[in-house]
Amino acid sequence: MTPAEPAHVHDHALTTSSAPLPQDVPDYVQLLDSTASYLSDEQRALIRRAWAVGAAAHAGQTRKSGEPYITHPVAAATVLAEQRLDAETLIAAILHDTIEDTPLSREAIAGEFGETVAELVEGVTKLDKLQFRDRQEAAAESFRKMLLAMSRDLRVILIKLADRLHNMRTLGAQSGEARERIARETLEIYAPIAQRLGMNLLKSELQDLGFRALHPWRHAVIEKRIRTQPVVRREALAKIQSQLAQRLAMEGLAHRLVGRVKTPWSIYTKMRAEQKSFDQMMDVFGFRVVVATVPDCYHALGVVHSVFKPLDGRFRDFIAIPKANGYQSLHTVLFGPYGSPIEVQIRTEEMDLIAERGIAAHWSYKHGGAGNSAQSRASSWIAGLLESQRSTGSSLEFLENVKVDLFPDEVYLFTPKGDILALPRNSTALDFAYAVHTDVGNHAVAARVDKKLVPLRTKLVSGQRVEVITAKSAAPNPQWLEFVVSGKARTAIRHQLKHLEHEDAVQLGHRMLDRALEDLNTSLERLPAAQLEAYLAEFRYPRLEALLADIALGNRMPVQVAQVLARQAPGMGDLLDSARAVLPQDKILITGQERGVISFANCCLPLPGDEIMGFHTTGKGIVVHRLDCPNVVDYRKSPERWVPIGWDREVSGDFQAALRIEVENRPGVLAQVAAAIAQAESNIDRVEYLERDTSVAGIRFAIEVHDRKHLAEVIRRVRRLNVVHGVQRL
Incomplete structure (x- = not known):
């Protein structure tokens, strides 16, 4: 297809937004135009031009529902316009299927709308172009490519998310099997990406549509229960809301108080996680208090705590320590007048914008650093994923790692310099080491948590200060894979172990084959x-x-x-x-x-x-x-x-040994033996009683030693104890 004429020579009616749109412009384009009213006249004219080019390119193509195909990319652009994204993103969204499905070329798009738009369209196209052996690999591989595209321009993923959202809204036209597959993929991959990028409005709708498609009956039941809440509870909520509003007004706090209902998906996941029925779910409702400044947030927190008592241990300060996706709020749970907990979120207008739009806020909220910080957090997360992607063998392993990273139950930890690192829940000191740098993880030997020396497998909790102790000679151990939880750590350990094992195996195999060939009077050479x-x-x-x-x-x-x-x-x-x-x-x-x-x-x-x-x-x-x-x-x-x-003459490392030690059976003896073993600079792995009677006990100690001499030294020290009757190597 030849490129259409340049944007500046087309019909005057298309270029002037003050003039009404021509009669033949369809409703869906008029909706996009009004939604994008935040853009300049010239930019909106370009968007309409993109629709004209796209409609011509997709002429004759229809969706499964029978509508003209162009309605889909325009609807995706409208989703992005609701997020107030820039004109280039909207134009790329309208044209995102043209390179793949129509004769329109990348060069034509670049000539008409500029290089950035062409790059964005190409980025989205690349995600959809790949061939796979099976469904599972397709999900993993396309996900990988998506992340590669994201690394170059985050707007590619925003177009992909908008594309997916419109597909979910129109899922009814698909067959049952396709519906289930698309819904599962949405819940497992796209909704968590939207969440990770802080786009809560988009995430909530993706989750709700995915849940409805995957489990229509369960969705309908929960939705009906939310709608038909007992009158008592609804009256209680109105009363609580008025009490909070009244006290905030008395304190002179300019605020916006919004009652909110949890979505069917979040209620369903919580019911499953906590194994509760709907009636046991007390915190289906909550409130959001939006104020002007950060000091006002803490003032409002004091006010709501004076109205209702807070639940112990349920306060979270995401303003001081933001989530990895830029989300900031104060979270507290109050004990309501009817015995039910009330969730309250307190944030500024700016935080509210970022909580709902995430990195999309960056393009619409230019002043202040908040939008940028959300975007830089998202970018650094993606950079970490890319590093993991480069060293992962298979797409499926990569997808598994990323699924672990996507879900946001995080612990927040401090480096010795006071920087904050966010890690998945149940992370260990070793996960922290790999989060600092792959080399730090590979050479880690122990850690100091709040200045106390701890082993690498120690689980960390939010607020701890962690310092990693390294040694040049240290190397990853296969047992590490049993306790690390972050994708980055698991990938790096596997990569390093494969590398070390392969090198060792090649050297040893060389020696063994040479031995056998020498026996036959020849050699590899x-x-x-x-x-x-x-x-x-x-x-x-x-x-x-x-x-x-x-x-x-x-x-x-x-x-x-x-x-x-x-x-x-x-x-x-x-x-x-x-x-x-x-x-x-x-x-x-x-x-x-x-x-x-x-x-x-x-x-x-x-x-x-x-x-x-x-x-x-x-x-x-x-x-x-x-x-x-x-x-x-x-x-x-x-x-x-x-x-x-x-x-060999030079042997290094620790080796397992086992001792059977017979001791007097009285309190404090075990501690004496353990101290003697420790003084001989040996590490105790395990202790178990083999047999014991009233006077004597036989104990098996599994220990680590360097060699036979070291073991002899351990035995000598243990034998010197008065309480020991005999020592024997097992």
Whole structure:
């Protein structure tokens, strides 16, 4: 399609807003024009021009409801006009489906309406263009692309949200299955994004429409119950409202007092979370007090607390510590005259605008820094997601992480410099470390919470000051994944562990394959390159490192790989007969740091200094046993899986050991033994009583030591205690 004529030469009636719109302009365009009355005449003329271009481009296309297709993008633009967004966003919303579904090109849009509009339209188009293997991946992948687009211009996501809202409003035309899928996606992904961007009006409508489409009967029941509230309760609310208004007026506080009803979705989620019936839900109603200034907010709080007593522990100050999406208010719950709690929110007009419109307020509220702060918070959240997206392997894992991040039950914490970090509820000191920086998390060893030393798994509560202690030699531990809750931490730990494990596996696999090849009088270096390439191609390994890692993890036996490679090598056939397929004489030496591919058996808990052997286990790599372990006898039946290993000269790290200690059975003995173990600089993991009678108790201590010498030192110190009858390594 050729671009329409430039915007400045079209009909005069389209350019002058003071003149009435032409008769043939449809109602939905007139609605958009009146909603966008906050814009200048020139800007509104451009918006009407965009409608003319869009209508021509979409000519002949209809929606499932039978209406002309152009009604949908214009309705999406009207949603954005209600949020008072800028003209460029409205024009891009009108044209957001043109590049994909019509002959109109990006260049034509850029020439007609400018580069910014073209970028916004292209950003929205990219989100919808992708092909996926299945539904689940589609949701995750499109979500990822959406975030990438958001990072460049947040208005792309606002257009996408408006597009989704209009689709939800007109969901009736879809089939039952599509309705359910779109509604679920809206509740799981789009409504939380609107919430995270602080757009409460949009979020509430998306949630309500999604709930109605997904559970129409439940929605209808709750909506009816809200409408037909008992007269007593409604009278009570009127009385409460008049008491509050009267006291605020007596204090000379200029204010706006609004009674509000919770939405069916928020009541439903609360009923499910707290397992309550509708009749048990006392705080279905609440009030919002809107005042002029921040000091007035705290004054109003004092006033409402003097009218009704506040419920203990239910006051939240989001003015001093705003939510991550820029939301600010004072929240309190009052004990009403009829025994029911009343929720009250107190905020300024500016805070009210940002609470309802979120980052959209940035474009309409130019003076003051509040709109900007909401937008900068949203931008920093998106930047964090992008960092997580780059290091996540799969789209589905990324979506899981983001779902965790989207839901706003947050704890607010202070850095040593006094900066505020918002983290998901139940976050630990380790989540905090990763929130500060990925490198801080990767090298974290402990933390100080309010100046007290605590382990990394310690859960944090709002208001604490947290300082992370790091060490260059520290590295992520697989157990960390069991207690972190933030998506960023989980992604970073997995990424680092995969990296470390892969490196360890490649090195160990190299040593094991070399051992086996040496046994056949050859080596990796001496094998012809073409031969190695042929083997890798046959078994579908992208590169040699993948094969070596597979060997270390026990998925391929080094002896068998060596035999195939050697058989292919010229003149090797005769050597194979005499090859010793098991136990090459030289041992593979380990440092204890190969934790990704070497594990230490729980049955005998080997320590540096013990005589050891390795057993090659599929998927686990090498499991190390002491040579005197009772289970070794069973492993002799599979000699091809034996791996001769020994300790390297430099061994580092802590190793698990277990002691059986017999003590006198009287109070205070356990503390004495624990103190002796601690003095020997050993850490106690677990303590359990094996047996006890009136005079003697047998206790098992699981401890961490560096090597056999260290264990001997622990045993020596424990034996010196008068209350100890005997110590034995298990």
